[in-house]
Amino acid sequence: MTSQLAIRARHDAAVERVDVVVCTIPTDAPESDGTIEWDETTIVIVEARAGDEIGLGYTYADPAAGSLVARRLAPLVAGRQATSVPRAWEAMVASVRNVGRPGIASTAIAAVDSALWDLKARLLGVPLVTLLGSVRESVELYGSGGFTSYSDEQLERQLGGWASEGFRNVKMKVGREPERDPERVAVARSAIGKTGLMVDANGALDRKQALALAERLVEQDVIWFEEPVSSDDLEGLRLLRDRAPVQIEIAAGEYGYDLPYFRRLLEAGAVDVLQADATRCAGITGFLRTGALCEAYGIPLSAHTSPALHLHPCCAVGPLRDLEYFHDHARIERLLFDGVAEPVDGRLTPDLDRPGNGLELKRTDAARYAA
């Protein structure tokens, strides 16, 4: 009876405080894709406290997301029942009406929502995947990097490294100098042997350029062409999907912040695989709902980047195909968190001996990069 009361008390615990830390971390080499270049990455980390537990969530976003959490979302969530995560989510979404739901606001909500799900699992003393409801024990990864700023040697070393570690698929960037892409893709192919090869143009190409490139890529057995044209060109994506060689799947969705966005992509028949990012689409709550939308349309879901944050929800979403093991984020997550799962034969498995998402903030390391 006492333990029943104790469980009830933890279930009823109120959020005491929500804190935010913004860290900016230099890349280990200049990075670029078809449309932008960068040399640092900002992570906005949220900690939500209740009943001696700390829930951890984060988003890769502009520092403005951290301000929004501190100024608007933290006071809104404090005092609410920690275990009623969707109720807090509804309140956060309502509160950003005049700020604009897509973009920064959605990333800020994502970080808080993910922290609250982690907090709930810790309050109940279970791994996050157990709380969400497991559909698989581990998740398939694909290695992702192959930046357009890389030399051929860097490209070979990174993609070849993942291939030799047992990753089934790897992805590289294309589209900055489309005339050079067939040659770069051939370099990657020779480094990875029979490993699946995926490319991402980040919307850099127009329809005819993209179609022409797809016809060249098939010579190197490329199996995935991500954002061959802008993700806002739904007709263009659909055209590529219908006209590109049949073995190449068309993917997009990483800039999705809400369900209507994903519904529009799916309604247009624009993708063979939908991508979604829990750190953008308003957190684990938004990601799970996107999974349901994919199920309704019969389209598989692929998780975009942030592997440590996606691991548990990815094990709880039916139509999930794989999770992007993005070089930059894998490096940052190892740097800032204890308890990050390491890939084994190209898969990640949640550690069921650790409560919540299994992550603990390395405070002294985070402080070094904090703004």
Ligand SMILES: [Mg+2]
């Ligand atoms: Mg992409």
